Amino acid sequence: MTASKAKIAIGGTVIALIVLAAIFAPLVAPHDPYQQQVILRLKPPVWMTGGTWRFPLGTDSYGRDVLSRLIFGSRLSILVGIASVVLSMLIGTTAGVLAGYVGGKTEEVIMRTVDAQTAFPDVLLAILFVAALGGSFLNLIVVLGISGWMVYARIMFGLTRSLRERPFVEAAVSFGGRSGYIMLRHILPQLVPVLTVVATLQVGQMILQETALSFLGLGVPPPAATWGNILAEGRDRLFLAPWIANSAGIAIVTLVLTVNILGNGLREWLDPKS
Amino acid sequence: MLGYLWRRLRYLPVSLLLVLFMTFSVLRLTGNPIDIYLDMNRTPEQVEALTQKLHLDRPLVVQFGIYLRDVVKGDFGESLQFGVPALEVVLDRLGNTLQLVGVALGLAVVLGIAGGAVAALRRDRLADVVISFLAVLGQSMPSFWLGILLIQFFALRLGWLPTSGQGGVAHIVLPALTLAAYLIPNFILITRTGVIETFNEQFVLTARAKGIPSVRVLLVHVLPNTLNPILSFLGLQLGKLIGGSIITESIFAWPGIGRLMVSSIFQRDIPVVIAAICIMCIAIVLANLLVDIALSMLDPRIREA
Numbered sequence: 001m002t003a004s005k006a007k008i009a010i011g012g013t014v015i016a017l018i019v020l021a022a023i024f025a026p027l028v029a030p031h032d033p034y035q036q037q038v039i040l041r042l043k044p045p046v047w048m049t050g051g052t053w054r055f056p057l058g059t060d061s062y063g064r065d066v067l068s069r070l071i072f073g074s075r076l077s078i079l080v081g082i083a084s085v086v087l088s089m090l091i092g093t094t095a096g097v098l099a100g101y102v103g104g105k106t107e108e109v110i111m112r113t114v115d116a117q118t119a120f121p122d123v124l125l126a127i128l129f130v131a132a133l134g135g136s137f138l139n140l141i142v143v144l145g146i147s148g149w150m151v152y153a154r155i156m157f158g159l160t161r162s163l164r165e166r167p168f169v170e171a172a173v174s175f176g177g178r179s180g181y182i183m184l185r186h187i188l189p190q191l192v193p194v195l196t197v198v199a200t201l202q203v204g205q206m207i208l209q210e211t212a213l214s215f216l217g218l219g220v221p222p223p224a225a226t227w228g229n230i231l232a233e234g235r236d237r238l239f240l241a242p243w244i245a246n247s248a249g250i251a252i253v254t255l256v257l258t259v260n261i262l263g264n265g266l267r268e269w270l271d272p273k274s
Numbered sequence: 275m276l277g278y279l280w281r282r283l284r285y286l287p288v289s290l291l292l293v294l295f296m297t298f299s300v301l302r303l304t305g306n307p308i309d310i311y312l313d314m315n316r317t318p319e320q321v322e323a324l325t326q327k328l329h330l331d332r333p334l335v336v337q338f339g340i341y342l343r344d345v346v347k348g349d350f351g352e353s354l355q356f357g358v359p360a361l362e363v364v365l366d367r368l369g370n371t372l373q374l375v376g377v378a379l380g381l382a383v384v385l386g387i388a389g390g391a392v393a394a395l396r397r398d399r400l401a402d403v404v405i406s407f408l409a410v411l412g413q414s415m416p417s418f419w420l421g422i423l424l425i426q427f428f429a430l431r432l433g434w435l436p437t438s439g440q441g442g443v444a445h446i447v448l449p450a451l452t453l454a455a456y457l458i459p460n461f462i463l464i465t466r467t468g469v470i471e472t473f474n475e476q477f478v479l480t481a482r483a484k485g486i487p488s489v490r491v492l493l494v495h496v497l498p499n500t501l502n503p504i505l506s507f508l509g510l511q512l513g514k515l516i517g518g519s520i521i522t523e524s525i526f527a528w529p530g531i532g533r534l535m536v537s538s539i540f541q542r543d544i545p546v547v548i549a550a551i552c553i554m555c556i557a558i559v560l561a562n563l564l565v566d567i568a569l570s571m572l573d574p575r576i577r578e579a
Contacts, residue, residue, distance in 0.1 A: 116289060128297060217540065238422065
């Protein structure tokens with residue numbers, strides 16, 4: 001087995017497990033993530049003195065089971081990660097292919113917008129949106145989708161411009177194919193492998209962004225169980241209950257790291273040269 | 275040099291105009307501005323006053339013109355929490371943020387270049403493996419958790435440094451380290467590659483053949499040649515660095531613009547949020563300009579291009 005296949009296998013398996021746990025959260029989670037039991041508050045995890053298997057990762061300051069909250073929290077992170085990647089991929093690919101194929105003024109406008117927005121930090125854009133519209137599940141997806149499209153635009157622009165010179169595209173043009181048809185049927189299929197790799201790697205970035213915004217209190221508001229919210233709650237209980245913040249941190253790093261491993265594996269597999 | 279500067283400066287107003295256009299469109303087009311600026315307990319008089327002040331009864335183009343004029347005059351409106359001009363509130367905190375970013379940048383340059391140089395000189399030995407591994411790990415580490423881990427270890431367990439707030443030198447160590455962690459991994463990897471590549475160049479071989487001590491070869495002949503990619507990378511990452519400062523300030527309760535911005539959202543103090551966003555964008559644009567000037571001073575080839 002080559003290194004790239006090993007990376008795909010490892011990354012894919014871990015991600016599949018996490019996604020399965022997220023889908024079947026009500027079956028997998030040992031407790032209701034929102035059930036508060038004040039008597040059982042701040043119970044340490046099982047490996048510390050005073051911990052029990054009833055709450056493997058301990059409880060938070062309202063007596064909610066941390067493991068169950070993490071499992072339910074993964075749903076939101078994964079959904080936001082995938083949905084925002086789909087949105088930014090749609091915007092970015094459309095813009096990039098148009099700029100690359102049409103060229104001229106269109107290219108100038110699109111690519112200068114890309115430059116301008118790249119200089120504008122994503123967090124500022126998110127803060128602007130949340131300040132105007134408030135934090136919610138849908139707003140998060142829109143904000144992250146809009147803040148991430150430039151990556152696709154840049155890459156697709158470069159690829160499209162080189163594809164335009166290739167004989168099969170020139171042949172299609174000389175046969176009288178209309179621009180829209182050529183972009184959709186001749187250019188786009190060529191972009192799919194690269195798109196898959198970039199999108200996979202971006203899912204990891206988007207999940208990081210989502211947890212960062214939730215951590216700041218700009219994501220889906222509490223008491224919703226999201227990884228960023230759990231981390232933010234844990235930050236205020238660091239002295240008494242460090243396990244709350246740390247288990248959320250480990251969950252985030254695990255998911256992002258495996259998504260990155262899968263993405264890099266896919267890249268090496270699709271493009272053995274790199 | 276002057277011609278180059280002029281060519282770069284021409285783009286400055288365009289970038290700023292774009293930022294202002296973005297803030298304006300989000301504020302005025304995504305919903306009712308009255309809902310955005312005023313809370314549920316508003317009185318009809320407040321609504322009327324705001325309509326007058328923002329000229330909401332005029333066409334959007336006129337509104338944008340008035341908005342631009344006010345911003346150029348530095349008038350972002352009055353802060354709802356403090357009752358003084360929003361710009362004043364933001365500029366009050368600017369020093370703290372600059373201090374944090376400055377120290378973080380210094381740390382990142384020193385640690386990143388030193389780490390990268392050591393890794394390159396000890397290539398494929400233990401030091402290189404450890405440093406390169408840490409750099410790759412650092413790339414997938416969310417800084418907000420890194421900050422929390424640093425607090426647990428250095429503040430709570432060892433008790434060496436304070437957990438949060440602002441005070442003496444000790445207070446800035448952990449926040450600056452957390453913010454620097456955005457840059458250090460890449461600084462290390464870029465420096466490592468640069469040093470390894472430069473060491474194969476003819477002029478380095480010449481210098482070593484002349485019997486110049488290795489330390490001098492490294493400092494005078496090799497490292498200056500790796501500064502260019504590091505500076506270019508820094509220019510691309512300035513936005514991330516400013517975004518990171520917002521998160522870092524929130525973790526460590528550092529009284530800078532970022533924390534002010536986040537708390538102002540919860541207070542629905544929109545004028546302060548907008549003023550803060552604009553100041554940060556101006557800072558990014560100016561910093562980018564500085565990076566470009568530094569680049570062109572280091573590398574004459576860029577000036578000619």
